Amino acid sequence: MSKQKHHEDDDGVLRPDSQVAPRRPLDLAEVRRKLQSHTGKQYWRTLEELAPDPEFEELLHREFPRQAPSEWEDGVDRRDFLRLMGASLALAGLSGCGRAPIKEAVPYVKQPDGLTLGKPLFFATAMPLGADAVGLLVESHEGRPTKIEGNPDHPSSLGATNAFAQASILDFYDPDRSQVVSNYGEIRAWSEFLDSAQASAAALKATQGAGLRILSGIVASPTLAAQIQALLTLYPQAKWHQWEPAVGDGMREGGKLAFGTYVNTIYRPEKADVILSLDSDFLGSGPGHIRYAREFSRPRTLNGSNDSLSRLYVIEPTPSITGASADHHLPARASDIELFARALAGKLGMGGSVSRPPAAEKWLDAVAKDLLKHKGGCLIVVGDHQPASVHVLVHAMNAALGNVGSTLYYTQPVEEHPVNHLDSLRGLCADMDAGKVDTLVMVGVNPVYTAPHDFDFASMLKKVRNSVQVSRHFDETAEYCTWHVAESHFLETWGDARAFDGTVSVIQPMIAPLYHTVSARQALGAFGDKPGVSDYEAVRDRLKAANPSADFEKSWRKTLNDGVLAGSAFAPMNAPIKINAANIPATNPAPNDEIEFIFRPDYSVYDGRFANNGWLQELPKPITKLTWDNAALVSPKTAEKLGVGHSVAWRGGEHGKINSNVVDIELSGSKVTAAAWILPGQADGTVVLPLGYGRKRAGYTGSNKGFSAYVVRSSNALWRAGASSASIRKTGDDYPLACTQYHFNMEGRQILATGTLEEYRKNPKFAHEHTELPPKELSLYKGEAEFPYAGDKWAMAIDLNHCNGCSACVVACQSENNIPVVGKEQVMRGREMHWIRVDRYYANSASATGGNATGDPSEYNPTLDNPETFFQPVPCQQCENAPCEQVCPVGATVHSAEGLNDMVYNRCIGTRYCSNNCPYKVRRFNFLRFQDWETPQLKLMRNPEVSVRSRGVMEKCTYCVQRITIGRIEAEKQNRPIRDGEIVTACEAACPTQAIVFGNANDPNSRVAKLRAQQRNYSLLGELNARPRTTYLAAVRNPNPDMEKA
């Protein structure tokens, strides 16, 4: 078929032919003609594109690859080019005018017709990640996606999102994204790739595809899987390998061992009274974690003092989000987890060994007792990094405790093609080494960076004649590949994905591809016999085939509208345990290595795929509060042994720059140098090496940040590597780390009120013990009289019992309010711009006493080994007696009639007095010109409702005043009061646990009013009489009385 045809079909984008045409000036007449000639929505980027000009095409191509050999002298620098792009992209936006993207994607709230300019539309789509997809509603302004929200109808979102989903909008506009097809780094047209692919396809047919290998990550997209299967049927000899670096095989293999087949385990935390987590971060990462966090929060909700709480035990080597929400947290080496599991199994009367980790003695009995007490109402979860044997034990225990069917159930795997990824990759490498691989197609993977170092994937790749990589960035792997195909972002292409429970979502594009990119499915399709099929057709046809219904068109539209295919969730399957867990051979029988290195995905960059995302890089990691770097996390005691520590730098200090000792780490003959970070609550003798950093080819933002743990990660010690203490040595150098909160001690102040359920029942007002709001009568000024706030009185209540520190709110706020990324250097100076921060405190009796307040952990050693962790999100408190307003010389920050503490940017002269006088230090100042005003992609990304701040002005949380205004206008148009829940702030919307609630405090029935009425409700630093509108509900933990005694 003609290439031109193919292009139009594929995504409705009109692409110029790349065959060389005689050069001619831009012909506007032709442009007009072309525009008219197209009915329906056409997305075009540049005038030149419509009147193809090879010169421009050429320039376009040359620019893209960052590593492009400078063989061309007429150097067009990136800025110029992007400006050009930007102007044209803006045009694209205009021409977009809110109409749904091509092929009638259906907006979530209303049909696109009758759209008024300036009013955003919401489209349902989904973000795939591993064996899960988060359902999203994407806010689209005049055809430009600008903000991500969760899809309430989607099982793994329930309306909430996580930091990754929130930041995906920046991923999409990332100026460093790979933008064209390239061959050995030389720009090629898609058509050229297509030709070469078809050529090798022909050759492959002869050998039944013997030399063809496909390498992908976890595939949870039925359509993509179908495409691969199609290839495999076309080429019987071809093989499909998978490699997902940050997901453990233990989970899969454990299931297979236990049930004889791969299963997918789904938890129902809300049904569980007692939960035991064995090194599992089910609240903070992994499939379904957003939903799990919501479900977990339900039985943890307190409305009155006679409510009950569920109980969470966590035993893990290093503190996680889950560990931070635990009622009982026990640090134990990764290898001890298995001992513990076996011992517990013994306690639960399943026989087996009784050798147990010494640390866990008192734990074991209490936990076992508690579990047995709640048979059928308890739940044991285990991390996928744990070996198969532990998973088998846990399956067995859950079965024995009668939890299956109540607090968890099994379904068929979400992964389309579950395999043991390590073996799969090993097999591939063996074949490559043996020269059996002629053509290797890699989709969405970066093995050169992520493969175990002993596989030496890079040099294996050299033995492949024709290696093709399809990815969003020209990354480490692309360098070694014959072909690199720029992959489309999920926001600009059609696709589908399964959620953690099997529910199918259709991914619909919000905008035509920004660059010359294609979907992974299409790139693979190029090797098949029907390369012309567009993603739209593929997705639609598969859906049609999968559920043939009378009126498919109707269900199709409904699916697009809802974002989920109704009833597509997997049914629970009956999975009887096939073996006696007690007889499972121990994976690593009681190892007693001096030091145990464990590998974990990072909370900001996951396995490295988000490395070039500034929002995520600058997002303080929930537990460590580090930004822009990873560090080798060591426990306080181990740090003492190794003699490593930190020193607080003078510039920035506790709120910015910490100089950390550098350590050399040598594992399995490979060496890496890392900054060490002391992490309270980590198991002694454990060193955590977070994955995902040390990228060489991530892009401008992500390259050369931190160190790459993959360098020392070998195939025989993928998650846990025991070694002698000689394997980690202090080098004597220091490395500056950007940490936004080094001081974790409350200094005995009533900052974050915490108590136990017992205390709460005894004294529901315990949160008011230490601090009391001065009665209004005491005020010299009769403020209330003058400013009654009779109408809407906006307020926010944050339930500290629910906040688990996931920090989705921070990124959501950054996205909603056009908050700039300032970079490591500025963060180290204490100048990050986040409007909402999540403070992390370690609460325990001992740490509450003075100390010399440098926050140096060494001072708190005795209490550091296992502290209680609490999180406190701190946005602007919107004080009624705002200290900041009184001191502003120019009235740039004043109070609104609804009690908002307004910031008037163009009146602000930047004395910073308000910030000095803010007891909560929530104000942020543009010390320099932090906003990027050049990069056009970022201009497209910004929220048009929020002004972009310039240098020299103060800014801060506004309670998302733009959303309040929109809500008010709507209500006034319909001549009715604003409904509760109608106005939702960005942070509230993103919060998986609904810890943040915003509303009208004057409406007694509003959720916020009810929360404020609770006795747990208290004002931060209430004694200052600033009268904050943001209030907190004290955190209440539910420790096991037996264990208290023990």
Next chain:
Amino acid sequence: MLHRSHLYGVMGEFASPEELIHAVKRVREAGYRRVDAYAPFPVEGLSEALGLRHSLVPTLTLTGGLLGGVGGFLFQFWVAAVTYPMNIGGRPLNSWPAFIPVTFELAVLGAALFSVFGMLALNKLPQPHHPVFNVDRFSHATTDRFFLCIEARDPKFHLEEVARLLQSLHAHHVNEVEDD
């Protein structure tokens, strides 16, 4: 007798403040009123000897102070509570205690300005030229010499008599002061 129009007055020069004061007293006793004395520094008792009345300066200063102070406060009140009332940190619109410092400063400023410029105005300064400068030796008036000038405008003025009088007072020099 004929009256020389181009004559400003007659000036006598003295070596010490005491001589000057003595001379002034005598001249006034002799009934001359259009008299002025010139000294390199404020000489104690000279004003009294010349019978100068209380100056207007203090009154002016008071006026300036009152204008500055009252005006200053009213202005702040008008700004904060009348023309553009805003809710500033829940403080009342007229939070008068906060307005006091500025009120005070403005009072002082008003008083100072009125005082200085009032004084200059009353002294008719700046005045680059004055007849007395025509006397060559008058340049010593700003160093160590003291002068007494009986002006021609004085009704009793008579050139010879005045000159004689001054000589009788041991003036070191007696000059006619040319008018122009």
Next chain:
Amino acid sequence: MSAGQPPLDSPDIRRLTPVLGPGHTFASVTDKISAIVLTRPISVGWFVGFGIAFSIVGMLTIALGWLIVKGVGIWGINIPIGWGFAIVNFVWWIGIGHAGTLISAILFLLNQKWRTSINRFAEAMTLFAVACAGIFPLIHTGRPWMAYFMFPYPSTMGIWPQFRSPLIWDVFAVSTYGTVSLLFWYVGLVPDLATLRDRAVQKPAKIIYGMLSMGWRGSARHWHRYQSTYLLLAGLATPLVLSVHTVVSFDFAIAIVPGWHTTIFPPYFVAGAIYSGFAMVLTIAIPLRKVYGLEDFITMRHLDNMAKVMLATGLIVAYGYFFEFFMARYSGNKFDMFLVDQRLHGPYAPFYYALILCNILTPQLLWFYKIRHNVTVLFIMSIVVNIGMWLERFVIVVISLTRDFVPSAWGRYSPTGWDWATFIGTIGLFVMLIFLFVRVLPAISIAEMRELVAETSEKDK
């Protein structure tokens, strides 16, 4: 002191050195002082000194230029420490600017004759210090070109300054203080300018001084009004000078930051201001009298008295420090208690101890007559006190901000090269102005010296 001054040959002459060397006449004082300006040739030393100061001012201009281009981010400030060197230096300079007017005004009202020979350059120093101080509030804003928002002008938006803010009080206090000091100084200068006019030889000098002196001719009627104005100005300047540093202290006392929010601030800021002011007067007077041989006019008596004033104000300051601690403990406010504790044990403790050493311990030496009469030691001590007072402002501004209410937000501050360049630059500006001043204007009030001559001669009679 002036009343009943004993004859020069009395036995306790050791205690009371006269305020004016013996044997001076109207002419001699006039000659000696005006000669510095009119006849004395410009020395190499002057050129060298001026050159150095001038080049430092060049550095200042560069620092300010870069600041405008890049923004205040070039400094060490951050969140939570929103105020750093800029405000520290502002308060320090304003404090120094207090001695001049104080000497001229208060000592004038108290009829302290010994003020006569030092008030002129003390006032000049005041003006220059205020000029240096005035730079900082302007440039420390994020958008200096918008700083005019702080003045009450009728804007098209109908919006006005926010008069509840101590910063606005600052604007009015400092500008009023600057204006009144200038008037006071100029009024005092007029008769001397007339003298220079009449004694100048070169035409241009004659013309310039002639214009500046506004045709002053020493008429008794003029002197009559002149004196009452001068007296009134003194009367006005006295409360003014006390109010200025009170208002500056409000910048901190009105805020709620622990370590700022305390009622002791106004009095002890004023005392501190006088303290540093007199220190600076000494720092200038001692070299000045040496270089221009003015020992007869600026006698040991002056140095002795200034040393005493320093000792007294220094003790008040010490009292202030003590009460900061006492009140923090007494109030039982956990934030205040923690903060004062931080001063002793926190990361910035060394600065605090250095401050105690400079401001409290060293000055105690001034109890001793021998010290007060040892010019070199006095000079060194005056410098030490200047450093100490700068440290005091650093401790108040910075340390308080590093440890406020919410521990998670605690941070630290350290100045950048640009901070230093700006600070040292203003010192250069100050010195340069002093150099110019002593060359073009009489450093000592001639007219008042003549009065002094007159009085002393009377007494000798």
